[in-house]
Amino acid sequence: MQETIPVSKFWAMAITSTTGAKAPAITPRAVSGSGVFHQKTPGFEVEGAYAPPAYLQKYYWWTYVHPAAVRIFERQWLIDLILWGNYESLREAALDEFGAELPGATLQIACVYGDLSARIAERAKAGGGTLDVVDALPVQLKNLRAKLPDDAPVSLTVSSSDSLAFADASFDRVLLFFLLHEMPRDVREATLAHALRVLKPGGKLVIVDYAKPRLWHPARWIWYPVIGRLEPFAKELWSNDLRLFMPEAWRNARMQRSSFFGGLYQKVVLEKGVAPASDISPRALDASIAAA
Numbered sequence: 001m002q003e004t005i006p007v008s009k010f011w012a013m014a015i016t017s018t019t020g021a022k023a024p025a026i027t028p029r030a031v032s033g034s035g036v037f038h039q040k041t042p043g044f045e046v047e048g049a050y051a052p053p054a055y056l057q058k059y060y061w062w063t064y065v066h067p068a069a070v071r072i073f074e075r076q077w078l079i080d081l082i083l084w085g086n087y088e089s090l091r092e093a094a095l096d097e098f099g100a101e102l103p104g105a106t107l108q109i110a111c112v113y114g115d116l117s118a119r120i121a122e123r124a125k126a127g128g129g130t131l132d133v134v135d136a137l138p139v140q141l142k143n144l145r146a147k148l149p150d151d152a153p154v155s156l157t158v159s160s161s162d163s164l165a166f167a168d169a170s171f172d173r174v175l176l177f178f179l180l181h182e183m184p185r186d187v188r189e190a191t192l193a194h195a196l197r198v199l200k201p202g203g204k205l206v207i208v209d210y211a212k213p214r215l216w217h218p219a220r221w222i223w224y225p226v227i228g229r230l231e232p233f234a235k236e237l238w239s240n241d242l243r244l245f246m247p248e249a250w251r252n253a254r255m256q257r258s259s260f261f262g263g264l265y266q267k268v269v270l271e272k273g274v275a276p277a278s279d280i281s282p283r284a285l286d287a288s289i290a291a292a
């Protein structure tokens with residue numbers, strides 16, 4: 001069972017764990033073992049061997065894993081503040097890429113605080129389509145469900161993004177909103193490989209995330225050390241083109257990249273046209289994940 005702690009103790013633990021001390025042992029659920037668990041709404045009861053990725057527990061327990069974290073961070077103004085006032089423009093940039101009505105199947109990989117998913121769900125409903133949201137943490141999916149109207153055409157699945165069980169080419173569009181910077185490289189690569197695998201030919205992958213700000217940008221000097229401390233994997237997105245983390249077959253695919261807020265944020269859009277020359281069969285994909 002999740003232990004209940006006062007908010008003051010929660011912050012004390014958060015500060016200690018982000019200053020290098022060992023993260024406190026908080027078990028998000030009474031589960032043991034590791035593996036993959038996939039479950040659609042409405043239950044979220046995780047049975048059998050499922051454990052969320054270890055890096056979430058270690059680095060992000062205080063932002064996503066702990067129920068107190070969800071209560072604290074589920075405030076759009078706070079997320080907007082963390083994004084230096086850019087939440088709305090980044091959310092709209094992602095939504096505009098998909099359009100006002102979303103027929104067919106849309107996949108959002110990982111929950112986000114704020115109203116992004118509710119807005120996608122509205123557009124899916126308007127277009128007669130569906131939205132699938134996958135997250136590694138049941139607590140995040142429960143939080144999302146509470147933000148959605150009952151008739152939203154949304155399915156929620158507990159799964160890590162590096163082991164999606166959806167069939168190949170089953171989605172018309174896939175969104176990764178501020179997820180990739182939170183992951184160790186192997187998980188990031190596998191996540192991108194799966195996002196591309198489940199996308200239909202002709203479908204669109206939209207990624208919104210951190211990038212390297214321009215030299216003059218104060219965030220480069222102020223934010224970098226902070227992010228470096230709080231989000232140990234984020235630096236890799238500051239220093240590398242996102243393509244580096246894609247399966248080799250997709251690195252030369254046509255992509256559009258837009259910059260926001262002096263380069264601190266980026267939107268990358270990949271339209272899955274004709275499959276690239278190299279083989280993108282599930283076997284090739286597994287091999288590229290294994291080789292990473």
Ligand SMILES: C[S@@+](CC[C@H](N)C(=O)[O-])C[C@H]1O[C@@H](n2cnc3c(N)ncnc32)[C@H](O)[C@@H]1O
Pocket residue numbers: 053056064079109110111112113114134135136137140159160161162177178179182183187
């Ligand atoms: C999308 S990210 C960051 C979003 C951003 N901070 C915001 O709220 O706007 C946060 C979510 O990613 C989820 N997540 C992290 N690693 C994951 C993984 N490997 N598979 C699925 N979900 C993951 C976390 O559980 C959390 O719900």
